[in-house]
Amino acid sequence: MKSNKFLFRGFASHAILTIWSISIGMLLYFTIISSFKTNKTVFKQLWSLPEKLNLVNFQNAWSNLDFGRYTFNSVFVVIISVTLIIIISAPASYALTRMKIRFAQPITFFYLAGMGIPFQLLLIPLFKIMASLNLVDTLPGLIIVYTALSIPFTVFLLTGFFLSIPSELEDAAYIDGCNEFQTFFKIMVPMATPGIVTAAIFNFIGLWNEYMLALVFTTGTKNRTLSLGLYSLYSSLQYTSDWCSIFAGSVLVIIPTTIIFIILSEKLISGITLGAIK
Structure with missing residues (x-):
């Protein structure tokens, strides 16, 4: 019983950390790629890479x-x-x-x-x-x-x-x-x-x-x-x-x-x- 309890706690903690890491990674990815887009394409092509790097x-x-x-x-x-x-x-x-x-x-x-x-x-x-x-x-x-x-x-x-x-x-x-x-x-x-x-x-x-x-x-x-x-x-x-x-x-x-x-x-x-x- 104790081993199953510790196993469940380890799985739950790893699952929470994985979800949190993926969420933070997605936010960073969205922020970085959006910084190179234009205002016309930033919400039309939400998750796609910019076609051209807009350094303006x-x-x-x-x-x-x-x-x-x-x-x-x-x-x-x-x-x-x-x-x-x-x-x-x-x-x-x-x-x-x-x-x-x-x-x-x-x-x-x-x-x-x-x-x-x-x-x-x-x-x-x-x-x-x-x-x-x-x-x-x-x-x-x-x-x-x-x-x-x-x-x-x-x-x-x-x-x-x-x-x-x-x-x-x-x-x-x-x-x-x-x-x-x-x-x-x-x-x-x-x-x-x-x-x-x-x-x-x-x-x-x-x-x-x-x-x-x-x-x-x-x-x-x-x-x-x-x-x-x-x-x-x-x-x-x-x-x-x-x-x-x-x-x-x-x-x-x-x-x-x-x-x-x-x-x-x-x-x-x-x-x-x-x-x-x-």
Whole structure:
């Protein structure tokens, strides 16, 4: 009975994942091929390949989206935010899991509690704080908000990786004369590199696609990110029925995350596997 139960659960989970993957693949396929079509053929030939590559859609999206400025804003904000998140979260995770710190467990639960608070509840107090510091509608202000709200999840993720590292390596480093900082930077960080890369990828993808916080904390057009720019592109082109340019803008936005995932996919998979083993 137990074997049949586990078999049914495995079949059900694989079926759900297969249906989900096919649905996402079809949406991506439709978005990509539609970005090369004309507005006359996009709905007449819904799933067929375009007879001719229409690159004018990308030109329209680029000019209407102000892609250069918004790309720079997104790249700057996301890279600085992810760097700060890792710099803060990695030592905190190491200290909470490997060092004998008083109240380490309550502090860990404190971080976990931060994951359970919807960030929508924090929008008003965060906005008041950032406004009092004159950081609303600034890229540094958005970086601070992204970093602060991403630390709890990253600490939770990295604690699993540091716990999976054998303690014998740490003991050997102490025997060789390493102090806490040397052990962390020379032993623990190289061993936890797959986990750190995994956390960086998760944060990069999440912050690259983030919309709500960017909408609240960037009130003007100068400091908009790509997610806000894509919505403004949709708002400006929906009444002209230029759907192909909207699809082209969507393709331009998803290209960076796709490239990063392809390059670092092996690190991501190895990191997830490492974090699951304790």
